[in-house]
Amino acid sequence: MTTVLRAKPDPATVAAVDAAREALLAEVDAVDVGDHLGHLVEGERVVTHQFACLRKGYSGWRWSVTVARASRQKAVTVDEVVLIPGESAIVAPAWVPYRERLQPGDLSPGDLLPVDDDDPRLVPTWSYGDDPLDADDRAQVRQVAQDLGLGRVRTLSVEGRDLAAQRWYDGDAGPGSALAQAAPDHCHSCGFLVRLAGPLSDTFGVCANGDANDDGRVVSFDHGCGAHSEVRLAKKHEPVPVPEPVFDTLTPGDVERF
Incomplete structure (x- = not known):
């Protein structure tokens, strides 16, 4: 069992609220500084004092001033003055690299998105033994594949x-979409499903119904939509049959006679 030793509050640094505020006002305008919100014991003789931030656009943020006292010294020194977000502060979302932000449909005509040589989603069509790790070996593999006419x-x-x-x-295109949840039946029994070949043939096919939202797209067998080939309307939803037309043989003279 590991024992965690917590630093004891140092009276001098805890009481240094005025010194912390003075250091803060040397960096920012007084109109941007609010009340003292309390302190955090960071370590032995190290305390961070926090003040409300009144600057426009920084609601929920707080000024943080860290002070410290050297051993056997009475004076308190200021370590840093920073602005930090509080629990209710509006902050920017976590940074996501550009490559990971790309979504299907983001590429425009002429855009290029190269794939890394070590992309785990791809393997050499032709190789010898283990996949070569050296860049020159990878280039040789590609050249041999091209010379042998292996295509990809x-x-x-x-x-x-x-x-x-x-x-x-x-x-x-899976079973969890709102379209599939409201569908009368699944794609596996639809006449418009074109089955795939290979390892994915047990789970996916391609929709060939030009009236369906997923026309030309890969769909799972347990997906579905309202354009299923066997769907039928209930009688109350069927259109009312139009009566047989009647050929009118009356002439204006016949009408006057009546």
Whole structure:
């Protein structure tokens, strides 16, 4: 069992509210500084005093002034003055790299999105033994594949295939979408489903119904929509049949006679 030793509050640094405020006012305008909100014991003879921030646009933020006292010294020194967000502060979302922010449909004509040589979603179409790690060896593999006329230099790896399958299944083409939840039946029994070949053939197909939202898209067998080939309207929803037309043989003279 590990014992956590907590630093005891140092009376001198805890009481240094005025010194902390003075250091803060040397950095920012007084109109931006509010009441003292309390202190945090950071370590032995190290305390952070917090003050409300009144600056426009920084609601919920607070000024943080850290002070310290050296051993056997009476004077308190200021370590840093910073502005930090509180629990109710509006902050920017966590940074997401540009490559991870790309979504299907983001690429415009002419845009290029190169794939890394070590992308785990792809494996060499032709290789010898273990996949070569050296860049020159990878280039040689590509050249040999081209010379042998093998077509694609790299193909989908098992990991890449599983990632795609999970992404499709969890997306709008899977069973969890609102369209599928309201569907009268599943795609596996629809006559418009074109089955895939290969490892994904047990789970996915392509919709070939031009009237459906997913026309030309990969869908899971347990997906569905209202354009299922076997869907039928209830009698109360069927259109009212139009009566047989009647040929009118009356002439204006016949009408006057009546």
